[in-house]
Amino acid sequence: MENRSSQSGVPGPRPKNDTLSALKGVWTREQEVLKSRLVLQDDFSWALGAKVSDSNESLDLKISPENEGNRLRYVGGVDLSFSKSDPSFACGALVVLDFDSLEVVYEDFCTVQLTMPYIPGFLAFRESPVILNLLDRVGRKKIDFYPQLLMVDGNGILHPRGFGLASHLGVLADIPTIGVGKNLFHVDGLSDAEVRLEASKSDLHAGETVPLIGNSGRVWGAAMRSHDGCKKPIFISSGHRISLETAIDVVKRCCRHRVPEPVRQVILQPKPDPMFWLLPADMRSRERLRILNHQAA
Template sequence: MSILPQEELVKKWESEQASLRQQVVEEDTEDWQRCHDFTGLERVGGVDLSFIKGDDVNACAQLVVLSYPDLELLYEDSQMVTLTAPYISGFLAFRETPYLLEALQRLETTQPSLLPQVVLVDGNGLFHYREFGLACHLGVLSGLPCIGVAKNLLQVQGVEKNEEHQSQIASLQKGGESFPLTSDSGKVLGKALRSSDSSTKPVYVSVGHKISLDTALRLTHSCCRYRVPEPIRQADMRSREYLRVHFPTAADT
């Protein structure tokens, strides 16, 4: 992929995104999603990539599976990978998805009983330039329900980090409260969630695949002990620790 000139690569990726976008399911598909307390949900996954400082090619791809609702570790997979696709804004998924998908496939092959019923992704879903972020990409290719949970606001489709946005954040009084991220066209692409009483900085939740926004929001909040939901927090911590142990002279980013 990376041997194509960037302009051609962008066109190719835009076409692939548009095609895969048609497969995204933006509603609840599982029985547990329709239960107020998520009865039947037992395994929640989290994925993340951590890079060696100063190196944007070699990374640790991390998958964790936690029990639900206790959020105790059931499975973890840390794998060093070499990213082959270039970084182009709006196309992060083409760099990262293959390695996260491989982690899920390894688990399905070796211990299928531990395969997560939903995956929380450190990144965006429908809240994206073309409504097809990393969580959508991974969801469609894996067939699993996925939720995008971003730590920083992606300024797209008229959503901006302006005074109005800051005012909306300030209006969130307690954990679980949220406000919509509405595009210029009027479509709600995601929601800003105050994930805990102690955290005033929100996370940004959007649909990845096979789940509704309201359910994604409730589940994300229920997985939060701190600001970042536990599956993603554990994936991030464990991938960074892996780099610290195996590359002690190069601090992770």
């Protein structure tokens, strides 16, 4: 998630104000440079097939013969969790799912000590190196499971400067990315209460959405009711190289529970010691960590 402070308690020792101010200035300039490379239209070679309807009716999702060899096969999910005893220690996780079956075909993690401070709005500078390392590792293994698209437990353009973790990762990794948030990032006058009220008035069913339109008139993303059994919406935003319309379509196809499977599975991925890693409360209360032997590459 973009707001890590609520997940990890105290975010660790904070540098002096003048150091933070200087760092924010540097990161703001770097962010603007990266943002200049942002693409918010569909920019990929794979095919999706027919769209999923808002009513979740069964549709023929067959790919045309000419696109069969280039269909979307592998969707990744990434996330970081933090040590309860020392929030500077983190575990980055990557899972890759088969898009058709939504089964996990690859998983990896790495544990690190974060040296960059937590500064709200600049989460990507702290977390992206860990995730980029995991993507590099799957690439070096020369296996077929490198994700064609990445879902991020966080935000894309739904961000104060329009460039959240999903966008940051997408530009640096040059991969289509989607931001999927469980809590609304308040930007451009958007408020969680108003969005939930609008979703309630719209009487959303599974797979249906309401646009997130700010005071400026900009569409920042969409709130989607992903499951009839859950009234809380999730918040979808384009990250990089994908339109909001396509991002919504992909997320719909990946939902069995409140959050799409790539995000859900990466949160549930086995960690080195489950006693010391945090899970969001809604996951922790319903799910049990799978304890598997795992040997990092």
